[in-house]
Amino acid sequence: MSLRADQATIDIRLVRELVDSQFPQWAGLPLEPVGSGGMCNAIYRLGSDLSVRLSLWSPGVDVVRREQAKLSSLAPFLPVAIPSVEAIGSPTDAFPGEWSVHRWLTGTHPTPGALVDPHGLAIDLAAFVGAFRRIDLPDRPPAYQGERRTRAPMDSMDSSTREAIGQLDGLIDTRAALASWEESLAAPYDGCEVWVHSDLMPSNLLVSTEGRLTAVLDFETSGRGDPACDLFPAWYLLPANVRGGFRAALDVDHATWLRGRGRVLSQALIVLRHFKDTNPAYANNARHAIGQVLAASRCRL
Incomplete structure (x- = not known):
């Protein structure tokens, strides 16, 4: 492999x-x-x-x-x-x-658009993220250890995100992607850090046959970081009609929501750029997330 x-x-x-x-x-x-x-x-x-x-x-x-x-x-x-x-x-x-x-942990990976209980899953994901944020351990490694530690950590993602947008012209709405990214990039960040998983992709989640969350995988990049890092399921997985419930359960303010949306967009753009010709599954996941972010950007969600 x-x-x-x-x-x-x-x-x-x-x-x-x-x-x-x-x-x-x-x-x-x-x-x-x-x-x-x-x-x-x-x-x-x-x-x-x-x-x-x-x-x-x-x-x-x-x-x-x-x-x-x-x-x-x-x-x-x-x-x-x-x-x-x-x-x-x-x-x-x-x-x-x-x-x-x-x-071995039991369960299957959830699939966007085919969730058995999206409302229940949104509640479970919010409970997991909320519990993670409340952890207070003396060992506080940084999430994404390669990311520059600044008061505006998304700045370090700006160049690669803009480059990906430029290379995807004709595949996505690059004007809308750039506008969405710049809105997220401008969202303020007070520097407050909490424990975050930082990679809550569908491939790192397991659900039961009833559609409820049973396990979370891959904690390699978990640590202290921007709370926005754990909002990935909102656009990678959850349908738009339950996204607001996920946000409300976590009491996410507007700036953090925008930063979370921007992190999803940046990651998905870079994945699509790398795998559009070599890995259809990864590329399709990225296209789905980009589509959800751009639709949410137009609705200001």
Whole structure:
């Protein structure tokens, strides 16, 4: 599995070799790839109760161990299940980074436009984000550690966002996208930081057959940051008629809502630019989010 030239090539033979050689107690368990829809990790199901997670990029030193410590600290404060790391694998010549074995979490990824209980899911997502914001732990790593820490953190996204808009001329309404982005960019930010997941994409959410939130995945970029970082579901997932309920449940002010909308637009524009010719699934998700943001911008939502 590899989506871009600079990503690691991971296949079932490699994962089987890693598991069998380092964790012989699980060598006899069946192994199969999982279509997670994520861009950062390859996921394989191991037996009925476990999963194997390997980074598609070159992980930094102790990334997996830091995430393990973070997950164990956060879990008691959150209203739904989150991953738990059962074991950490060592680097090899074939895979030069640490990797992890997680407890399997039940549920399916929600699909925009096909939600069983959108109102209930909006309530669940707001409860999760609200609980996350109330966490007060002494270890306060920054979310998106590569993002410049300023009083106006979205400034660091401006150049790449404008570049993406320019390169998508003919595919999207670039004039509307630029106007929406500039409105979000101008939204004030008081510098207040809370705990945020920072990547609440549909591929990082699991729902039950009844459509309610059962688990949240991938906490690699979670930490302290702008509350706007956790408004992604409003445009990536939720239909417009329940978006206001999600906002009201979180008591989101106008400026934070605009910043959240801008973060979604920036991310979706960059994803569409990168994957429009190579990955239809990613491109379609990005188009959906862009369409929702631009429609909301016209309605001033």
